[in-house]
Amino acid sequence: MPAEPARENHVSTLRHYPFRMWAAAGVLALGGLVVTPANCQTLDLDAAPPLPRLRGESVTLSVTTVLKEEIEELERPLEGVKDPLALAIRSARLEMRRLAFHLLAKASSGSGPSDLLALHGFRIADVRRRVDVRLERVLEGSGLTPAGEIRPLSVREKDRVLRLLVRFSERAPKAFATAALEDLVQLDAAVAVALQSLIDALAIMEERGSGDDLGSGWPTADELVANGGIARPLPISGSDTDPCDPALRAGVGPATQAALDSLCGGASGSAVGDLSGRHDEILAAARLSRAAASATWLDTNERAALDQRAAALANAADGPGGSAVLVGAQAGLIAARNRLALAEGSRPSDLKALDAAVRWALFPSIERGVALSDSPEELARILSRITESVGLGAIARVDEAREPAKELRTAIRDAERRYAKAEAATWTRLERMLKDEDALTNPEHTGLVREQREALRDIDRILGSQALIDSIGGVRPQAARGLSVRMKSIIRWLGEPSRRNDAILTFDTLAQHVRLFLPMPFERDLREHTDEALAFTAGKADELIQLIELSRAQWADAWATSNATGPESRRMVLLHRLLRTMADLSQSGGPGDRDSVAALSRWGGFHATKAALAPALVDVAALTQIATSAALAGDDAKLARDLDRIERDAPLTRLVGRLSRDLDAWLATRPIEVLGQLVAVREPPPEGAWGLRLRARIAAILRTARELDFARRAGRSEDEKILMEHLSRLAQGTLDAMGAERSPLPSLPQLDESEAPAQRGRKRPS
Numbered sequence: 001m002p003a004e005p006a007r008e009n010h011v012s013t014l015r016h017y018p019f020r021m022w023a024a025a026g027v028l029a030l031g032g033l034v035v036t037p038a039n040c041q042t043l044d045l046d047a048a049p050p051l052p053r054l055r056g057e058s059v060t061l062s063v064t065t066v067l068k069e070e071i072e073e074l075e076r077p078l079e080g081v082k083d084p085l086a087l088a089i090r091s092a093r094l095e096m097r098r099l100a101f102h103l104l105a106k107a108s109s110g111s112g113p114s115d116l117l118a119l120h121g122f123r124i125a126d127v128r129r130r131v132d133v134r135l136e137r138v139l140e141g142s143g144l145t146p147a148g149e150i151r152p153l154s155v156r157e158k159d160r161v162l163r164l165l166v167r168f169s170e171r172a173p174k175a176f177a178t179a180a181l182e183d184l185v186q187l188d189a190a191v192a193v194a195l196q197s198l199i200d201a202l203a204i205m206e207e208r209g210s211g212d213d214l215g216s217g218w219p220t221a222d223e224l225v226a227n228g229g230i231a232r233p234l235p236i237s238g239s240d241t242d243p244c245d246p247a248l249r250a251g252v253g254p255a256t257q258a259a260l261d262s263l264c265g266g267a268s269g270s271a272v273g274d275l276s277g278r279h280d281e282i283l284a285a286a287r288l289s290r291a292a293a294s295a296t297w298l299d300t301n302e303r304a305a306l307d308q309r310a311a312a313l314a315n316a317a318d319g320p321g322g323s324a325v326l327v328g329a330q331a332g333l334i335a336a337r338n339r340l341a342l343a344e345g346s347r348p349s350d351l352k353a354l355d356a357a358v359r360w361a362l363f364p365s366i367e368r369g370v371a372l373s374d375s376p377e378e379l380a381r382i383l384s385r386i387t388e389s390v391g392l393g394a395i396a397r398v399d400e401a402r403e404p405a406k407e408l409r410t411a412i413r414d415a416e417r418r419y420a421k422a423e424a425a426t427w428t429r430l431e432r433m434l435k436d437e438d439a440l441t442n443p444e445h446t447g448l449v450r451e452q453r454e455a456l457r458d459i460d461r462i463l464g465s466q467a468l469i470d471s472i473g474g475v476r477p478q479a480a481r482g483l484s485v486r487m488k489s490i491i492r493w494l495g496e497p498s499r500r501n502d503a504i505l506t507f508d509t510l511a512q513h514v515r516l517f518l519p520m521p522f523e524r525d526l527r528e529h530t531d532e533a534l535a536f537t538a539g540k541a542d543e544l545i546q547l548i549e550l551s552r553a554q555w556a557d558a559w560a561t562s563n564a565t566g567p568e569s570r571r572m573v574l575l576h577r578l579l580r581t582m583a584d585l586s587q588s589g590g591p592g593d594r595d596s597v598a599a600l601s602r603w604g605g606f607h608a609t610k611a612a613l614a615p616a617l618v619d620v621a622a623l624t625q626i627a628t629s630a631a632l633a634g635d636d637a638k639l640a641r642d643l644d645r646i647e648r649d650a651p652l653t654r655l656v657g658r659l660s661r662d663l664d665a666w667l668a669t670r671p672i673e674v675l676g677q678l679v680a681v682r683e684p685p686p687e688g689a690w691g692l693r694l695r696a697r698i699a700a701i702l703r704t705a706r707e708l709d710f711a712r713r714a715g716r717s718e719d720e721k722i723l724m725e726h727l728s729r730l731a732q733g734t735l736d737a738m739g740a741e742r743s744p745l746p747s748l749p750q751l752d753e754s755e756a757p758a759q760r761g762r763k764r765p766s
Contacts, residue, residue: 048115048700051707052726054719059710060108060118060703063125067101085158088165089135092198093128095172099194100125102176112182115699120191122706123607123677130674131198134205135165143205146671153205161201168197188684199682202675217604217680218689219666253307256289259314284324284331285314291334297341297355298334306334306362326376329383330362336390343397354390357430361386364434371437382439389426389449392456396423411462411491418495419455426452458494461507465491468507471514475556482560510559517555517572520548521661522583532586536624543632548575571636577643578627584657585624585650599667600659602676604685605695612706613656623650651731652701658738659691697734704730 051058074094081087103121107114137143138161143153153161172194179190199211208214252260260282292298292306313327337358340351361383364370372379396419426449433445465487473480493503525533526541533541551571558568597613600606627642646654660667670676685692704727711719 048697048730049726051115051700051704052722054707054711054716054722056711056714056716056719058108059706060104060121062710063122064101064104064108067097067104067125071097071101083139085162085165086139088162088169089138091169092135092165092201093132095169096124096128096131096198099172099176099191100128103181103191106181113184113187113696113699115696115703116184116187117181118703119607119699120187120681122703123601123681124195126607126609127674127677131202134202134674138205143207146206146208148673151207157204160204164197164201164204168195168201171197185684188681191681192684195678196682199675199678202678203671206671206675208671208675211679211682214671214675214679214682216683216686216689217602217670218683218685218692219603219663220686220688221690224662224666224690250290251293252286252289253293253303253310255304255307255311256285256314259311260286263314280324281313281316284327285310287331288313288327288334291331291338295334295338297337302359302362306330323376326380326383329380329387333358333361333383333387333390336387336394340390340394340397343394351427353424354393354427354430357386357427357434358390360431360434369435371435371439378440382434385433385445385448386430389423389430389452392449392452393423396456396459405466407488408462408465408491411494412459414495415455415458415462419452419459422451422455461494461504462491464511465507468510468514471518472556472559475518476553476560479556479560486560486562506564509564513555513559513564513569513572516576517552520576520579522579522586523548525582525586526579532582535621536582536585537628538625540628540632544628547632548579551575567636574636574639574643575631578624578631578639581627581643581646581654582624583661584654585621586657597656600656600663602667602670602672602680603659603663603691604680604689605691605698606659606702607677607680608702608705612709613652613702614709651728651735652705655701655731655735658735662690694734694737697730697737701727701730701734 071094074090074097078087078090081090100121103117104125106112107118107121134144137150138153138158141153141158142150143157145151175190175194179186181187181190196211203210203214263282289307289310292303292310295303298306310327313323316323337355360368360370364373364379370379372382396416429445429448433439433442433448436442436445439445469480469484469487472483490503490507493499494507496503522533523545526537526545529541537544551568554568555572558564558566597608597610601608623642623646627639627646630639630642671679685695691698704723708720708723708727711723
């Protein structure tokens with residue numbers, strides 16, 4: 001059937017779709033949700049080529065047909081059913097299908113960000129029936145534990161679920177009626193607002209508090225670096241869904257205590273009115289008051305003033321936009337200054353300039369000359385830089401407790417002096433930054449903390465140098481002696497402006513090599529003879545391990561003899577690529593299962609089913625066996641060609657593996673199954689979200705893979721071939737944009753010196 005007539009039919013259906021149109025009260029105000037568009041969202045996202053014209057019906061149109069039938073069935077009136085919970089559940093099931101239909105029909109029309117519309121629509125459509133099952137359990141009085149075991153629901157939990165489902169059915173149509181879905185920022189916000197109450201109901205059913213407790217489905221790069229640990233604010237309680245939890249008030253000042261007691265009808269009462277939409281304000285108020293109460297470096301009047309501010313925020317029926325953001329930033333600054341007070345140690349430091357700036361940040365006003373006082377979000381961003389500087393000061397003082405080896409003490413003292421100088425210069429400039437209206441773009445201030453941060457990194461490099469030498473020594477004991485001699489030059493160069501860049505490049509490259517090669521990815525699988533390892537190597541896992549150990553010893557010798565960019569390192573890079581490819585394929589399309597596909601749907605930038613991706617994930621075990629043979633034969637040129645071929649022929653397999661590896665630790669912290677897939681889009685992507693620039697391409701890839709699966713099931717071989725070629729190009733382009741080669745081999749400076757290092761207190765020999 002030609003695609004165009006079908007598209008027209010469904011667009012017509014959409015025009016008559018029974019969404020209730022409400023006067024635009026502002027979609028973002030519906031859930032108390034304040035959206036700050038991410039910078040990347042305001043730019044042109046990496047464009048993806050449009051989906052090729054197909055001979056048969058698209059999967060998008062097919063799913064909307066099924067959804068339309070289900071909607072018509074659920075719209076029929078129920079006879080004799082008066083239970084409010086049963087009616088709320090039926091209404092929620094109906095609204096889920098309406099949302100998915102609306103998004104997919106819009107995607108089929110080709111207007112707006114159609115691939116992202118389809119991705120949102122498929123996410124909701126794919127989980128709708130599993131949500132049905134969970135909601136039906138509520139009628140039986142059952143919920144689930146986070147581990148998925150059935151448990152009884154309390155009367156209070158059932159009541160809260162009922163109220164949230166009613167709210168979902170009321171707010172979802174409003175969210176879509178007031179949003180221009182052609183605009184990506186409004187699309188993300190509309191989906192977030194529409195689903196928020198449903199997700200909160202599911203979270204209660206799984207004993208997870210609410211969606212607020214689960215954080216964003218869009219991690220930042222910093223969160224991923226921190227081993228998947230989410231950088232969350234100081235928790236108020238184990239379950240802060242209920243703003244009247246007594247633990248919320250522990251440690252706050254008297255004014256905030258009274259405000260929270262008033263909101264909750266007493267110290268142990270229940271909320272007076274619905275406070276769920278004010279969670280952010282109440283949380284920020286409690287954090288500020290608690291931090292101020294323990295800030296002994298503030299005087300009594302200052303602590304009282306901050307407590308009053310926190311109480312006012314908690315009491316406000318509708319706080320000014322962004323006030324919770326600024327108050328949260330101020331609470332974080334106080335907490336960092338409190339840590340600095342506890343960490344002050346042996347090195348004297350004049351905190352006068354710092355505390356003056358901190359007070360300006362805590363009590364800003366236009367009259368005092370503080371810039372951006374009328375822009376809470378931008379002022380909060382400036383405060384984050386001051387907080388980083390204060391935090392670096394606390395870290396530097398904790399570092400003093402680490403006792404360096406005797407031969408490193410002089411270098412440490414030099415680096416500490418550089419740090420102290422950078423810290424003093426930074427702290428004297430903070431107040432000037434607060435008065436600068438262009439502080440967020442002024443080069444002097446955008447790099448404000450850079451020197452302080454770099455000086456502290458020098459200390460970390462020096463303290464970590466012995467660990468790198470020991471790592472090389474663990475591979476090749478005699479190599480450690482040669483590297484130890486050269487490490488002294490590297491450390492000395494850190495303090496010499498003319499050689500500093502060389503020193504940083506050499507040290508950081510060695511540290512990177514140690515991370516990449518000790519151990520290799522997938523090395524444990526080879527040693528344990530897993531099914532994937534035996535399949536990828538044709539049973540030659542032991543031989544490959546022996547080659548890796550020999551090559552690693554040669555690489556260690558190369559570092560010891562100042563030949564770190566020679567053939568030994570290049571061979572290690574090739575072996576790393578081979579094992580990294582095996583690890584990618586094992587997670588995404590190898591002989592093992594494909595659970596990583598389901599796990600990736602816990603991230604806001606990805607949604608797919610294992611079945612939909614199955615035809616696109618290529619089994620390339622035979623190709624890895626050929627590459628393994630080249631490696632064992634010592635033919636580096638052939639190994640490089642074989643790896644290029646794998647990376648060309650299986651780009652989607654590698655892309656899914658790459659995403660899985662980069663997000664794996666963070667994904668492990670997220671809820672699983674239905675709740676995990678929905679909470680991924682409960683909040684729009686924030687500024688700095690990881691992967692945001694490529695989300696349009698990833699959405700196009702996932703939509704194409706779904707079309708490929710649909711065409712293959714229908715026996716449309718011509719469409720299948722076209723889609724496979726399109727998918728391969730999309731995936732390879734995305735890998736290129738992500739930086740497919742993760743083992744760079746930079747050109748390093750020569751470590752050997754033409755003359756011996758000068759001894760302190762002695763002249764160089766003439």
